[in-house]
Amino acid sequence: xxxxxxxxxxxxxxxxxxxxxxxxxxxxxxxxxxxxxxxxxxxxxxxxxxxxxxxxxxxxxxxxxxxxxxxxxxxxxxxxxxxxxxxxxxxxxxxxxxxxxxxxxxxxxxxxxxxxxxxxxxxxxxxxxxxxxxxxxxxxxxxxxxxxxxxxxxxxxxxxxxxxxxxxxxxxxxxxxxxxxxxxxxxxxxxxxxxxxxxxxxxxxxxxxxxxxxxxxxxxxxxxxxxxxxxxxxxxxxxxxxxxxxxxxxxxxxxxxxxxxxxxxxxxxxxxxxxxxxx
Amino acid sequence: xxxxxxxxxxxxxxxxxxxxxxxxxxxxxxxxxxxxxxxxxxxxxxxxxxxxxxxxxxxxxxxxxxxxxxxxxxxxxxxxxxxxxxxxxxxxxxxxxxxxxxxxxxxxxxxxxxxxxxxxxxxxxxxxxxxxxxxxxxxxxxxxxxxxxxxxxxxxxxxxxxxxxxxxxxxxxxxxxxxxxxxxxxxxxxxxxxxxxxxxxxxxxxxxxxxxxxxxxxxxxxxxxxxxxxxxxxxxxxxxxxxxxxxxxxxxxxxxxxxxxxxxxxxxxxxxxxxxxxxxxxxxxxxxxxxxxxxxxxxxxxxxxxxxxxxxxxxxxxxxxxxxxxxxxxxxxxxxxxxxxx
Amino acid sequence: xxxxxxxxxxxxxxxxxxxxxxxxxxxxxxxxxxxxxxxxxxxxxxxxxxxxxxxxxxxxxxxxxxxxxxxxxxxxxxxxxxxxxxxxxxxxxxxxxxxxxxxxxxxxxxxxxxxxxxxxxxxxxxxxxxxxxxxxxxxxxxxxxxxxxxxxxxxxxxxxxxxxxxxxxxxxxxxxxxxxxxxxxxxxxxxxxxxxxxxxxxxxxxxxxxxxxxxxxxxxxxxxxxxxxxxxxxxxxxxxxxxxxxxxxxxxxxxxxxxxxxxxxx
Numbered sequence: 001x002x003x004x005x006x007x008x009x010x011x012x013x014x015x016x017x018x019x020x021x022x023x024x025x026x027x028x029x030x031x032x033x034x035x036x037x038x039x040x041x042x043x044x045x046x047x048x049x050x051x052x053x054x055x056x057x058x059x060x061x062x063x064x065x066x067x068x069x070x071x072x073x074x075x076x077x078x079x080x081x082x083x084x085x086x087x088x089x090x091x092x093x094x095x096x097x098x099x100x101x102x103x104x105x106x107x108x109x110x111x112x113x114x115x116x117x118x119x120x121x122x123x124x125x126x127x128x129x130x131x132x133x134x135x136x137x138x139x140x141x142x143x144x145x146x147x148x149x150x151x152x153x154x155x156x157x158x159x160x161x162x163x164x165x166x167x168x169x170x171x172x173x174x175x176x177x178x179x180x181x182x183x184x185x186x187x188x189x190x191x192x193x194x195x196x197x198x199x200x201x202x203x204x205x206x207x208x209x210x211x212x213x214x215x216x217x218x219x220x221x222x223x224x225x226x227x228x229x230x231x232x233x234x235x236x237x238x239x240x241x242x243x244x245x246x247x248x249x250x251x252x253x254x255x256x257x258x259x260x261x262x263x264x265x266x267x268x269x270x271x272x273x274x275x276x277x278x279x
Numbered sequence: 280x281x282x283x284x285x286x287x288x289x290x291x292x293x294x295x296x297x298x299x300x301x302x303x304x305x306x307x308x309x310x311x312x313x314x315x316x317x318x319x320x321x322x323x324x325x326x327x328x329x330x331x332x333x334x335x336x337x338x339x340x341x342x343x344x345x346x347x348x349x350x351x352x353x354x355x356x357x358x359x360x361x362x363x364x365x366x367x368x369x370x371x372x373x374x375x376x377x378x379x380x381x382x383x384x385x386x387x388x389x390x391x392x393x394x395x396x397x398x399x400x401x402x403x404x405x406x407x408x409x410x411x412x413x414x415x416x417x418x419x420x421x422x423x424x425x426x427x428x429x430x431x432x433x434x435x436x437x438x439x440x441x442x443x444x445x446x447x448x449x450x451x452x453x454x455x456x457x458x459x460x461x462x463x464x465x466x467x468x469x470x471x472x473x474x475x476x477x478x479x480x481x482x483x484x485x486x487x488x489x490x491x492x493x494x495x496x497x498x499x500x501x502x503x504x505x506x507x508x509x510x511x512x513x514x515x516x517x518x519x520x521x522x523x524x525x526x527x528x529x530x531x532x533x534x535x536x537x538x539x540x541x542x543x544x545x546x547x548x549x550x551x552x553x554x555x556x557x558x559x560x561x562x563x564x565x566x567x568x569x570x571x572x573x574x575x576x577x578x579x580x581x582x583x584x585x586x587x588x589x590x591x592x593x594x595x596x597x598x599x600x601x602x603x604x605x606x607x608x609x610x611x612x613x614x615x616x617x618x619x620x621x
Numbered sequence: 622x623x624x625x626x627x628x629x630x631x632x633x634x635x636x637x638x639x640x641x642x643x644x645x646x647x648x649x650x651x652x653x654x655x656x657x658x659x660x661x662x663x664x665x666x667x668x669x670x671x672x673x674x675x676x677x678x679x680x681x682x683x684x685x686x687x688x689x690x691x692x693x694x695x696x697x698x699x700x701x702x703x704x705x706x707x708x709x710x711x712x713x714x715x716x717x718x719x720x721x722x723x724x725x726x727x728x729x730x731x732x733x734x735x736x737x738x739x740x741x742x743x744x745x746x747x748x749x750x751x752x753x754x755x756x757x758x759x760x761x762x763x764x765x766x767x768x769x770x771x772x773x774x775x776x777x778x779x780x781x782x783x784x785x786x787x788x789x790x791x792x793x794x795x796x797x798x799x800x801x802x803x804x805x806x807x808x809x810x811x812x813x814x815x816x817x818x819x820x821x822x823x824x825x826x827x828x829x830x831x832x833x834x835x836x837x838x839x840x841x842x843x844x845x846x847x848x849x850x851x852x853x854x855x856x857x858x859x860x861x862x863x864x865x866x867x868x869x870x871x872x873x874x875x876x877x878x879x880x881x882x883x884x885x886x887x
Contacts, residue, residue: 006401007354007537007546011364032363053357053364056539056800080560081801094364215563241565242557244537248399251534251551254575255565257583262400276506278557278565278575320842322776340841341778350778351808425648517684518654520785524840527778538807547808548778555798569684604786604838605674606653 006247009051009096010036015071017091020157021150024122025087026063026075029097041100042066044107044133045126045238045266048099049246050074050086058082059243061265062100063125065132072097075125075157101246102265105130105236107137110208114143118221120193120213121150124157126238126265127212131165138170145172145202149193152181174200194220204229210236222269232269239264239272241279255279288456288473289480290446295329295454301469302378303327307414310346311380312339323379332381334448337424338596342530343379343386344393347409354405354537354544371408378466380416385429385594387417387441389530395588396533405546414466417442418454423487426597428610431495434594436487447482455480492610493617501616502582509570511619515612516573518605519552525599525607526550531580531592551575577612625694626663628720628727632692633660638718639689642679644672654679658688668694668722675832677702677788681711692718692729697743698832700736701865702788705830707733708870711791733868740866745831747850758847770815776841777814779807783845784821786838789828796820822848827856827873830865 016028031037047061058080064073078087089095107130115134119127134141146165150156156175165173176189176196189196193213209230211221218237225235241253241260253260256275258267267275290298302309311332313324321336323343356367379386390410397406420427420436429435439445443463446454455476458464467473505511526532527548534556536549549556552572557565566572580592593609600608629641643666645655652671656679657663677699679685693699703719706712719730721739730736747755761769781797784790797805797817805820806813822845829849836846857863859882862873 005355005368005404007403007544008366008368011366013362051539053359053544054539054542057537081803083560084801092362094362096364240559242559244535247401249397249403249533250536250549251396251579252549252556254551254579254583256578257586278571315842322841351810513684517656518679520678520782520838522782522785522838523778523780524782524838527780528840536807538803540803540806540808545808550780553781600648602840604782604834604840606647606651608648611648 007098007245009049009057009098010040012072012095012097014089014091014093014095017089020075020159021155023078023087024075024155024157025078026073026158027086027089027095028064028071028073029095030071032094037070042072043100043104044130045105046100046102047246047261047265048072048074048097048101049243050082051096051098052082052085052089053094053096055085056082057096057098057244058086059240059246061126061129061238063128065129065136067133067136075122075128077122098246101261103263105133105210105266107133110134111140112142112206114203114205114207115141115145116202116207116209117144117146117148118193118197118209118211118213119146119148120217121155122157123212123214123217123238124148127210128158128161130210135165135168135171142206143172144170145174145200147174147176147193147197147200149176149178149189149191149196150181151178153177153183153186155181192220193217194224197221197224198227201228204234208234208236212238232273235269236266237269237272238266239279287458287476287480288467289449289453289476290456290470290473291453292329294470294473298466298470299326299328299380302466304469305376307376307378309378309380310343312336312382323382326380334381334418337420337422337427338383338598338601340598340602341528342389342596342598343382344389344530344533346377346379346413347390347406348393348397348533348535350548352405352546354546356543358542369405371404374405374408374412376412376414377409378414378416381418382415383420383596384417384436384438384440384442384445385427385434385596386530387415388434388438389594389596390415390441392531392584392590392592392594393533395584395590396531396592399588414443414462415441416444416446416463416466419445419447419482419485420487420489421448421485423489424597426600426608426610427487427489428492428595428597428613430489430595431492431610431613432591432593432595433495436489437482447485449480449482449485455482493614497617498581498613499585501619502578505616505619506574506578512570512574513568515615516570516607519569519573519607520605521552521554521569521572522604523548523550523552524602524604525576525609526552528598528602530594530596530598551579573607577616581613622666622668622722624727625668625720625722626666628729629657629666629692630660630663632718633658633663637690638692640685641666641692641694641720642676642685643694643720644668644674644676656685656688666694672696673833673837675699675702675786675788675834677706678786678834680706680717680788681791690717692720695719695721695730697740697745698830700730700740700743701745701830702832703736704733704740704868705789705828705865705870706791707868708864709789709828709872714868737867751850754844755847755850758851770818771811773843774814774818775811777809777818777843778841779809779814779817780840782838782840783818783835786834787825787829788832788834789825789830790821796824818843818845818848821845822852825849826852827860827862828864829853 011032012029018026049057051057060074063075244250248259248262255278311326314333320340321333358365397403443460445457584592641657644652647653721728833846860873
């Protein structure tokens, strides 16, 4: 009896396609084999390898929370060969999925703490899973603050969910667009995420921060957090690196002693300090 | 009789011929070093008789890793059916029984490093199935060259680690045969009765001399201390052309790519030396300079693998240095690392 | 050799160049590329029969360009390479000094015109062994050649040492690195290997200066240089053009002239 094939994907049916922003879409996927779907579980922070058979595989986080069963979601921007192929598929078509891979956001350890979520642009998807996971277990956590920014209003993803978070009294949502990205009826902030964070000046006491965004945003956000008193071990991020196997064997995502696919994608800033900047 | 009880024996060329015939009769594929043409390179090829096998070379160009980690390997095939897809897995039972004959002790030791990579945490089905069907009949080294450094890494020209059988050429057409595993005992069954090796069979006297060239204990700490020294890595790698020759001939390199093609998902060799290896779709490259890629090669083999998988990613076979078009001698560079003043 | 070392010392000490790209002693006593920056280490330079590598491959490498203006220890093939790179707008006038060791001492060639003059006077013919090797190929029937090359390419690893060693393969993003579409398959199977090698030969047709480094670089001893050598000869027949003779030249395969032969159009 041989071991299960770790490089063989589950077959998934596209249940729903949602265009989030120009070139950005979300796919809701259901297991073609219901029994596999029943047996499947994952934890927030994990990712998968999504196949278009004949084109290849692509790495995305699982953007839906583990608290919602029966499907998984991924959100991506059309950029290369596989994402272009995914962007052309319709509901009912079949893709592949391998996972769940990687480590998790330690949300159990965060119980009783304030949570500060900071995301930029297309980096909201990795955070969406953990945000919904937390909101589905709302009583376990204290203050939940979300700061999300994009280049322009059109580039904001999950617009419906942003509206939902805005309406909730137990969530503080601040959205911002880059200067020049606002529309005449824009009600949110205008400014780069690090600048808005600085103005917001959230308390760091008993607070865990999660920051996901393009490298330049992270570069300027972390010093603001440090000024506000956040310790590097209390600031989490997700790293991205070129991947193929997703299970620590092909060597591609190896960064220092770490493999982003096995030791990540969730890392604290404390861990980043001990890692070569090869991501 | 267990491998432990099996005394060392002697075998001659006729005995080897009987073994090859028996192995072939059992449906085993035999891979052995064969010289390409007169004065040409020696490389592993499928053979049927020991007459085709080269015994007078120091080392083959390529390693024997293709026996468990082929250059191109189908993972599964797929076919579209309306909106759905059918996946067809590989039939592991159809994988061939294989004997690699004539590999060197460094090569035999390399298979455990490959396993440490490919079976890390979760087993790799294809690699494991091939490894299970593989027997290693190693021939000890009676010659070495300046590129060999097995002894600096804990190996040696007569080392038995990883082999099923180890043959040592005693001269006059005879070999000493050491049986290391039960599988090795089984392999010898077809040779008929082999005389036991007496006291005169002096293996040590026949082995090549491979002096220790650097102190391995210094390498790990020296690499860590040198990590941010851009000038050091740039100096070492200036003539490197960024091809994949070193990784592809290496017996312990197992980095791979996955490509979909013609209804099949294929796994194929890849190298961290290529700029494309780490390139993001966005155009961002975490290792944009050859000096960083060269550093990665050394760090991965001599630091990261040791720390995470408990084994070095190198056996000192010297192939990378021999194959390199521009003489990037790994041995020389390791010596420089070990001796570099902080 | 001592003259070469003195020349290198002088050039570096005066600041005329910042690096001398030459040969040093490597494994097994063979020569290998050396990047000399310190005039005090000029004794490391060597020049002998093992100095075959075409050092021009380093002229376009960013890491080497950053070192500053080079002097390059050149042989006939390297001089041809410099001219072809110039013809393809990859080298500017005055970008380097070519140092040509010869019986009369070291010639320093500072301009493309000087290099052209020197190249015109040199013998670029094939040696007896090389002629024989090519004739053996040409004597084969089409079927024999197909079988020969299929067998050779079955050993190809797609390590791209041939591409990496070739000074004319300077594209920063090679055709094989494009995946939309994937023109040439990545895995090293027989068809992909054939396609890769034929593609490279075609991309060099009319540009190859026949230095032979590709064949020397191949770790599994495939005589790839024969493909390039043959195509260079075909290009000369078809277009009356030999790469590496002039610093200003049109590309043979992509330049249209009204009087191009059209006898193949029926």
